[in-house]
Amino acid sequence: MKHPRAHPATASLSPAPRRGANKNTRIKTIRFSKPIPHSGEPMGHCYRTILETSSSAILLLSPESIILEWNHAAETVSGWIADEALGRSYVELCLPMEARESFLTGLARVTRGSELRGLEIPLRARTGSQTMLSWNISRVLGTRGDLIGLMAIGTAVAPHTQVEEELQLAHVRVRSEARRAQVAAEEERGRIARELHDEFGQALTGLKFDLAWFGMKLTQSLALTGGGDLLNKIQTMSGSVDALVESVRATAAALRPAMLDDLGLIPALECLATTFQYRTGTQCAIDVAQELSSIALPSETSTALFRIAQELLTNVMRHAAASQVHMRLYRDGARVTLEVTDNGKGITRESMTTPHSFGLRGMQERTSLLGGHFHVVGTPGAGTRACASVPIEECFNP
Numbered sequence: 001m002k003h004p005r006a007h008p009a010t011a012s013l014s015p016a017p018r019r020g021a022n023k024n025t026r027i028k029t030i031r032f033s034k035p036i037p038h039s040g041e042p043m044g045h046c047y048r049t050i051l052e053t054s055s056s057a058i059l060l061l062s063p064e065s066i067i068l069e070w071n072h073a074a075e076t077v078s079g080w081i082a083d084e085a086l087g088r089s090y091v092e093l094c095l096p097m098e099a100r101e102s103f104l105t106g107l108a109r110v111t112r113g114s115e116l117r118g119l120e121i122p123l124r125a126r127t128g129s130q131t132m133l134s135w136n137i138s139r140v141l142g143t144r145g146d147l148i149g150l151m152a153i154g155t156a157v158a159p160h161t162q163v164e165e166e167l168q169l170a171h172v173r174v175r176s177e178a179r180r181a182q183v184a185a186e187e188e189r190g191r192i193a194r195e196l197h198d199e200f201g202q203a204l205t206g207l208k209f210d211l212a213w214f215g216m217k218l219t220q221s222l223a224l225t226g227g228g229d230l231l232n233k234i235q236t237m238s239g240s241v242d243a244l245v246e247s248v249r250a251t252a253a254a255l256r257p258a259m260l261d262d263l264g265l266i267p268a269l270e271c272l273a274t275t276f277q278y279r280t281g282t283q284c285a286i287d288v289a290q291e292l293s294s295i296a297l298p299s300e301t302s303t304a305l306f307r308i309a310q311e312l313l314t315n316v317m318r319h320a321a322a323s324q325v326h327m328r329l330y331r332d333g334a335r336v337t338l339e340v341t342d343n344g345k346g347i348t349r350e351s352m353t354t355p356h357s358f359g360l361r362g363m364q365e366r367t368s369l370l371g372g373h374f375h376v377v378g379t380p381g382a383g384t385r386a387c388a389s390v391p392i393e394e395c396f397n398p
Helices: 042-053 072-078 090-094 097-111 160-221 228-255 258-262 265-280 299-320 349-353 358-369
Strands: 009-013 028-032 057-061 067-070 116-124 130-141 147-156 283-288 324-332 335-342 373-379 383-391
Touching (some): 072 147, 097 147, 160 228, 160 299, 258 265, 258 299, 265 283, 265 299, 299 335, 299 383, 358 373, 358 383
Parallel strands (some): 028 130, 283 324
Antiparallel strands (some): 009 028, 057 147, 116 130, 130 147, 324 335, 335 383, 373 383
16 A cells, blocks of 8 residues: 555444444455554565465545555556556546446445445546456544544446356367267267177187087087087087177167268167157057158267156156157257157156256257257156257258
């Protein structure tokens, strides 16, 4: 602070409110306890360091807004150095015309004993630009209770539009990173699926052929002496290899179905419905709008809708106790919508909001990342209806 005679201020609560003040109001004042030690003493240096390194503008004003002290942050935000500002009216020097009355009214209230918090008044800099500051203003009293000045601390406030823009940008960045992570995860699933199919599948098929050859040779060599136990063991091993091959194929398809990459979303959904019906015995019908048959959907969209269909059918199998499932894929304006309904017992609101409903949250996130929406409605005893809708305007533009 630039002032020839400054004193340290300590906050204290006055013992009783002034006459006419609200009895519930606690009046905060700043009283001077003793003079600051000489510049060579530690406490004086400490006070000056705090004031000069503060990022908030700190002013000591008279009740008429005359500038008595002015720290470095005040110089920075206003463009006026202390030697130019001291002794001048802060209201006339730094406030736009429309804000002066409000600020002077606030100073008058503090002078009478009130405390002002969060008063947002713009500061007009020397260049003419304005910065919104949130002011906290308190009285500074001497040891005898005499008013020395008003301590005003102004903190920069970001405009609401700027905050909203920053939040929107942050949201866009988060969505972009999440989409990249989702794409990377699908690429890794595809790589693992190919490796399972190519490496493990081929190795197991080779082992199957080896066992068949060994069984044939053993049959020829033991035709006369008998070797039924060994042949039975070979047949059992061959059956285990067949089961393992099927398991590897199923795992690879679950990780990343080759049909989705090779033929597209619609054949992949048809295969998914057929497999679901075969494994569960639940009828699963699928209807696809004719206009979608000739449209190549973006890979990211196809993957998201296929994964959502997988998750919904898994939920039907685990929880719905349904006998019929119906999938629809259709165009809704510039959106493509996947709808899955069943005639099961119906999902409850409690099930949808439970912390363990990871599947539902995952489907919501997938559609949200693509700018779409997902919702599910359950009717007790009548079934569940789930819809995932994503925009694909570029596919419908001529």
